[in-house]
Structures are given as C-alpha cells and as structure tokens.
Amino acid sequence: MKDYIHKEFPKSCDPNDFFGQVKRTVNGKPVGKEQINIIIDSICKGLDLNKQDVLFDLGCGNGALSVLIFHKIKAYFGIDFSEYLIEIAKKNFEKGNYTFQCAEANEFLSKEALNKKYTKGLCYGVFSYFEKESAERILRNIHDKYENINKFYIGNIPDRERASNFFYKDIEYANLLDDNQSSLGIWWSQKDFENLANKTGWKVEFLNMQDDFYSAHYRFDVVLTKKVN
Numbered sequence: 601m602k603d604y605i606h607k608e609f610p611k612s613c614d615p616n617d618f619f620g621q622v623k624r625t626v627n628g629k630p631v632g633k634e635q636i637n638i639i640i641d642s643i644c645k646g647l648d649l650n651k652q653d654v655l656f657d658l659g660c661g662n663g664a665l666s667v668l669i670f671h672k673i674k675a676y677f678g679i680d681f682s683e684y685l686i687e688i689a690k691k692n693f694e695k696g697n698y699t700f701q702c703a704e705a706n707e708f709l710s711k712e713a714l715n716k717k718y719t720k721g722l723c724y725g726v727f728s729y730f731e732k733e734s735a736e737r738i739l740r741n742i743h744d745k746y747e748n749i750n751k752f753y754i755g756n757i758p759d760r761e762r763a764s765n766f767f768y769k770d771i772e773y774a775n776l777l778d779d780n781q782s783s784l785g786i787w788w789s790q791k792d793f794e795n796l797a798n799k800t801g802w803k804v805e806f807l808n809m810q811d812d813f814y815s816a817h818y819r820f821d822v823v824l825t826k827k828v829n
C-alpha cells in the first residue's frame with residue numbers, strides 16, 4: 601500500500617500534474633494556487649527563511665512545493681524514496697545549489713555523519729507515513745547529526761483528536777489511525793507528538809492554519825526548535 605501511494609500512484613497522473621502526483625487534492629482535483637501560497641507562507645514564516653539558509657527537505661516528493669521556496673534561500677537538498685518523483689524533481693526543478701536525491705528517510709539519516717551544512721529542516725506532508733519507531737529515530741538523528749539545524753518545520757500532520765472531522769460518519773476508522781501505510785498515515789495527537797519531540801531533544805510550537813486552508817479542520821503543523829541543554 602505504501603509503495604502504491606507514493607511510488608506507483610504518481611505514475612498514473614499526468615507528468616505535469618505535480619500536485620495531483622503527491623495527492624494534494626480536494627475531491628480528486630489538485631488544490632488551487634492560493635492554497636499552495638498559504639503553505640509556502642507558513643513554511644517561510646515558521647522557519648524564518650533567509651538568503652543564508654541551506655534547507656534540508658525530508659520527503660520532498662516531486663519538488664513542486666520546494667521550488668517555490670528556492671528564491672528565499674541559498675541552497676537546498678531534498679530526499680524522497682520515490683524514484684519516479686525524484687526523476688520529475690530533477691528534470692523540472694534541479695539547478696545549481698538546489699538538488700534532489702532518491703533515498704529512504706530513515707536509512708539515509710542513519711548513515712549520515714555529523715554535519716554543519718544545513719541550517720533549517722522541512723518535512724511537509726510526510727511525517728505520518730513514518731512508523732512510530734522510525735519517526736523517533738528520524739527526529740533524534742536530525743537533532744544530533746545536523747548541528748546547525750535549529751528550526752525544523754513538520755507540516756500537514758493528521759490530528760488524531762479531530763479525525764471525526766475528516767471521516768464520513770458511517771466509516772469505522774479507528775483501525776486506520778495507527779497505520780502508517782493507510783492513505784493518510786498515522787494520526788498523531790498533539791500531546792503524543794509533543795512527547796515524541798521532547799524525548800528527542802526538541803521543543804514544539806503548534807501552528808494553527810487559517811480556517812480557509814483546505815485541511816485546517818483535521819491537520820496541524822509544527823515548528824521544532826532545539827532544546828537548550
């Protein structure tokens with residue numbers, strides 16, 4: 601199922617339907633530009649991006665979201681485990697210091713050495729697809745290995761407390777909430793997410809997306825900052 605959603609489904613979309621490929625859709629139609637701008641504004645503000653920043657993007661998909669941030673930062677490196685989406689990212693959006701690589705998040709981070717290169721981190725619409733143990737290792741590795749990442753934006757996390765806002769009333773959804781291979785992945789409560797973040801060295805700020813954002817009623821975003829020891 602996981603491979604289908606992220607690796608096979610995108611191949612069934614038009615090669616230029618960038619937001620359809622990563623299922624940024626409402627009723628099957630790609631969301632509009634104004635919705636994408638809300639995401640970009642929130643990321644830029646949450647990360648306080650500037651021209652000195654080198655951004656590490658975990659689960660970058662086809663790069664169609666990331667490319668809208670390139671003009672704000674000095675350099676960018678995105679990874680994603682879908683070969684097809686990375687091929688699209690490279691073909692359409694890679695240039696100079698803004699690059700993409702195909703890699704699985706946990707495997708990639710486990711092999712990383714201490715590194716001072718990146719100054720900010722992003723993980724948009726991806727976190728719920730990590731198994732819980734894997735999510736913990738990922739947060740810990742980014743905290744410990746990427747010395748200069750002090751702000752890490754994690755976006756579009758399905759909110760367990762508001763799952764009933766998303767599912768139709770007659771759907772029995774309880775068994776889907778802990779399944780990272782379901783179509784929306786694991787639904788985190790803010791409390792559990794905060795515990796996970798704290799345990800791995802991060803402080804959490806929860807962001808409220810504006811009401812007219814298409815998934816504001818069932819998802820939340822966070823900005824993590826490193827706890828001072």
Ligand SMILES: C[S@@+](CC[C@H](N)C(=O)[O-])C[C@H]1O[C@@H](n2cnc3c(N)ncnc32)[C@H](O)[C@@H]1O
Pocket residue numbers: 606607622623658659660661662663664665666679680681682685703704705706723724725726729730
């Ligand atoms: C909804 S898309 C979001 C893509 C991009 N961040 C964006 O917002 O447009 C989720 C992405 O997570 C990637 N992904 C899921 N699990 C992953 C993993 N374990 N390692 C790397 N990428 C993963 C998928 O391939 C997919 O591109």
